[in-house]
Amino acid sequence: MRINILASLVAFGMGAAAIAVSAEGAQSNQEDSFRNLVLFGDVLSRIEQDYVTDTAQSELIEAAIEGMLTSLDPHSNYHNPDSYADLRVTTRGEYGGLGMEVTSRDDFITVVSPIADTPAERAGLMTNDRIIAVDGDSIIGHSIDEAVELMRGAVGEPVTITIARGDDEPFDVNLVRDTIPLRTVASRLEDETIPYIRVAGFNDRTTEMLLESITELENEMDGQLPGLILDMRNNPGGLLQQAITVTEVFLDGGEVVSTRNRDPNDTQRYNARPGDRINGAPVVILINGGSASAAEIVAGALQDRQRATLVGMTSFGKGSVQTIIPLRGGADGALRLTTGRYYTPAGRSIQATGIEPDIHISSFPIDPEEENGRYSEADLDGALVNETGEERHEADIAQIEQPPADWPEDEDYQLARAIEILRTQMESQQAALQ
Known part of the structure; x- marks a missing residue:
């Protein structure tokens, strides 16, 4: 993600402060904004310099943005360029996937509802099913974007998801990715x-x-x-x-x-x-x-x-x-x-x-x-x-x-x-x- 985050945030803070000059408490708000921007810059700089392995600034910034939005409500989130392209496809075209609406609940990717006549519905997936692994790799704690990226893929490719349903023992569901049609x-x-x-x-x-x-x-x-x-x-x-x-x-x-x-x-x-x-x-x-x-x-x-x-x-x-x-x-x-x-x-x-x-x-x-x-x-x-x-x-x-x-x-x-x-x-x- 080609964003100079510090420059962008400082510019935003200066612009926000300029707009708020006439408001009561504007000076205090301006000081808080710059203090928080400096804090963010300090943490980012410290991670880049001292973390035990090399880090990518773009990944750190993306994670920070995702964390910021996660603190709001379950429907506010950040789509990176690839995810944004997928989002546009789901409303305008068709894609290779399993066919279900999911959300994040208590660190679990949880099924809201399967889409009619898709691999997910045909396999009997149900509302409230928790998806705990994809092809044997745990996705507990993953973001929705990360989980969706793992479950989508080329039409005809198989994928195994592990489901936790109620108090039952987790079980595997073998699916074949299909074209998820726009016909609703x-x-x-x-x-x-x-x-x-x-x-x-x-x-x-x-x-x-x-x-x-x-x-x-x-x-x-x-x-x-x-x-x-x-x-x-x-x-x-x-x-x-x-x-x-x-x-x-x-x-x-x-x-x-x-x-x-x-x-x-x-x-x-x-x-x-x-x-x-x-x-x-x-x-x-x-x-x-x-x-x-x-x-x-x-x-x-x-x-x-x-x-x-x-x-x-x-x-x-x-x-x-x-x-x-x-x-x-x-x-x-x-x-x-x-x-x-x-x-x-x-x-x-x-x-x-x-x-x-x-x-x-x-x-x-x-x-x-x-x-x-x-x-x-x-x-x-x-x-x-x-x-x-x-x-x-x-x-x-x-x-x-x-x-x-x-x-x-x-x-x-x-x-x-x-x-x-x-x-x-x-x-x-x-x-x-x-």
Whole structure:
């Protein structure tokens, strides 16, 4: 990384001090800034001169930047030039990898959710799995960027990851890297009469693919959709703008989401353009603990606007906005910095609390001890608290609908119930129109 860090920091400190001259306490702030810059320079110089082996200044500086951002929140981090290139690929192209969203929790690289139809999902990786080694080498304590770099690679190359799941003994999972496609939308008819669309993430083409899927379903049904199941379970999120345009597909105008930055008066509101694509047909949205970020924006907006019924389990609770800030045009990588929070149309902040479904339904029988062991945004190291003081509500297990004892393990209970709920809503709407 070609940065003269001392010159850059001193210049920054002088500029910041100049801006702050008219502010109360500016002199003290200026002195603190220069004192800290001198301290940083002293430590860097001492390491370069006296450390037992030769060091690379660029690596030291990169580690310092990563440490600085790690002290903020779990979603702020530094992308070196290679990592920044990978980041752009995941939203615009495709890459060779395993297909899962991961985060860092208690020094462990932890699975947030596998992406649909990828090696990770096909291998049965699950939310909350901890990845403790790649090809036999421990990655405990590694940064997310380091772990991702080890797991990505050329399509067709094998890789073995070691998984720690709950209290079970760690086990190896053998995978073959595949092309992780940008296609985030899939559709089909359930029971030949129930339109179903799965949205697995939000990239540059998600809204376009959603509209294409609606048209394909209409062609298959020879007419307007009578209703729709929108499945966003284990959807890790993605681009804010795509969350907005996906939501407006089902709204006839009105607010979708608002964001607020450091200044509480700096509020930006995003509204849907008129034109509900499915003309008010009932919508049932499936969510679970792996539904995060942009998926929560869509679910929260359609719930607040009474445009959809949410079915499943409480979502992950990531209610913060990240901005990608290229450094020197990307030549020095980029910062992924948390710059604000988002709010549903009713003004709800879901940071650390999540979106609660209208109907709590679990996809499997719940063990009370395992339920307490589930994690969410609120459990991540350094996670922002909900500024309203709200805390995540743990649903009363007795109030959560669970599969009957004889329910087949290979059948999707949440989806089966969503189909029943949507069918009832479609029948009610049709009866009202007659």
